[in-house]
Amino acid sequence: MSEGVEWAAHCCLLLAWLDQDRPVPTAKLAAGFELPPAYLNKQLQALVRAEILTSTPGPKGGFRLARPLSEITLMDVVTAIEGPEQAFRCTEIRKNGAGAATPERYFAIPCQLDLAFGAAELAWRKALAAQTLADVQAAAEANTPSLADNLKGWYAR
Amino acid sequence: MSEGVEWAAHCCLLLAWLDQDRPVPTAKLAAGFELPPAYLNKQLQALVRAEILTSTPGPKGGFRLARPLSEITLMDVVTAIEGPEQAFRCTEIRKNGAGAATPERYFAIPCQLDLAFGAAELAWRKALAAQTLADVQAAAEANTPSLADNLKGWYAR
């Protein structure tokens, strides 16, 4: 999986912790994680297209959350960065070679291999959709309550 | 995910359906699915390293199943082709930038984002491990019982 997913999720969490009334520019987010600013910007654009963030141009512009963390699931983030298509793509090789010489009715039912992998991937997607970024935020704060203040202090520089 | 997973799984199923006492060479398997022989061979080598297939060199050589389909899970096939590492790799960017200026104790607990994605991936792996290739084979034969004979006929040419 692309590492952009990790970057995007962390940035969403950070935006919530900072809780600024003003948007946060890419440069600040990138500095906070030591990431290449221009490339991070690309990932953030994907989040904007997915309506997870909103962007505002011009001076004092930047990105902010489009909705609270409780309404952003891990599935949303993955779909925004990786796209909607399945990881396992059935190319129907069963119909090639030997398959080309078999009657059509053999392929009336879908590829059972595709179904099996599809079922597993569905379990993955459900697990991702069941967890919101608010859950992750809460879990982190349970152990380190002062985390938000600590971050605010650093970004205020 | 690499398409080699699809190829590998189909080849295992085919080897079971053909049920030959002799090994089946790469060239035949590749012809049966219209796949590039040399590259398919590479994937089959990975299955040998994972001890899913056994290979025998020389004339009349080729590949055969190392154990019955009921003892080969989809997880086994994925691990053999894709490797054992997780799809989501946490690179601990929380420790960079702003993180470098925070006390060590903040990182006593693992990255909660990694845990959340890890839980989802575990669900995926469990779903894969719960399905054997024998299950897939049975599902296919339930709808097309004559499938095995049909394939044997084609490969006998």
Added chain:
DNA sequence: GTCGAATTACTCGGATATATAATGTCCGAGTCGGGCAGG
């Protein structure tokens, strides 16, 4: 006719190219804030 050894053809296995996608960089369009001149 039978046994044995050399030969030959066939197989896997890994080293070597190519294509595609992920990663990283750069520059332009747009917009807001601040400064400056005029009233």
Added chain:
DNA sequence: CCTGCCCGACTCGGACATTATATATCCGAGTAATTCGAC
């Protein structure tokens, strides 16, 4: 001193390189069957 306009700087957004990975190919090492000759 207040108001309006102009200029400049800062931001996102997408077009353009570069690197890593997946895909595809080729050739050599090894093995077993086969053939040929000798006994």
